[in-house]
Amino acid sequence: MHPDLERLISLQRLDTAAHEAERRLADEPERETALEARLTSARQEVAAAKERLAENQNARRAIEKDVAMHQGRLSKFREQAMAVKTNQEYHAIQKEIGFAQGEIKTLEDAVLERMLEADELTSALKRAEAALASEQKAIDADRKAMAAEHAELHASLEQLRAERAEIVRTLDPHALRIFEQVSKKRHGVAVAEARDGICTICHVRLRPQVFNTIRKNEEIIQCDHCNRILYFVRTPAQPATDAVTQPAQ
Numbered sequence: 001m002h003p004d005l006e007r008l009i010s011l012q013r014l015d016t017a018a019h020e021a022e023r024r025l026a027d028e029p030e031r032e033t034a035l036e037a038r039l040t041s042a043r044q045e046v047a048a049a050k051e052r053l054a055e056n057q058n059a060r061r062a063i064e065k066d067v068a069m070h071q072g073r074l075s076k077f078r079e080q081a082m083a084v085k086t087n088q089e090y091h092a093i094q095k096e097i098g099f100a101q102g103e104i105k106t107l108e109d110a111v112l113e114r115m116l117e118a119d120e121l122t123s124a125l126k127r128a129e130a131a132l133a134s135e136q137k138a139i140d141a142d143r144k145a146m147a148a149e150h151a152e153l154h155a156s157l158e159q160l161r162a163e164r165a166e167i168v169r170t171l172d173p174h175a176l177r178i179f180e181q182v183s184k185k186r187h188g189v190a191v192a193e194a195r196d197g198i199c200t201i202c203h204v205r206l207r208p209q210v211f212n213t214i215r216k217n218e219e220i221i222q223c224d225h226c227n228r229i230l231y232f233v234r235t236p237a238q239p240a241t242d243a244v245t246q247p248a249q
């Protein structure tokens, strides 16, 4: 293979790796935002569960206040009942006592209902808190992995830049100029494999004599269509696997 073509292939490999590393680095803020959103959502679940429990407790306290109010009335009626003079007064007071007792019974049932609901809401809060704790743990691990990857990506970029500089130093300036121009125009991909008579990136069919020249890998040839520098990969001969086996008679 032409030494400059070999260098150009290496240069492309380095640029592609560097591009990928840069893309991962550029994605970091978005990944961090996604982690933060997960945490926020878990925190909101806990806050909502606390809110529901607080509402339940407020409702229970309000009912208990009503119970106390009716109990106050009840004891007042009982005192009055001792002081009644007539049967008529006595029956009237008994009616009031019966009514207050009925109210208290209804309200106490409502308190019981709220207490049962509170048990459920307390378990729901515990579940939400456990989910938040486990989410926090998972996110801490993700952040740690991201920080490690961040350092690795920077180290690998530095390494790739050093290797690139070394190749550029020995590469023919004209070949480098072609590479840089095409790379700029073609989103960082200046080199393409030619296979089965086509450019594998833009898929344009190459003229047979051009493809034959490319197969030798002895010249720097660009694709007519996308201008990428083309090379050919010699593959080991395919074993004959296409023989059709006859089904047994």
Ligand SMILES: [Zn+2]
Binding pocket: 192, 199, 200, 201, 202, 203, 204, 223, 224, 225, 226, 227, 228
């Ligand atoms: Zn092409």
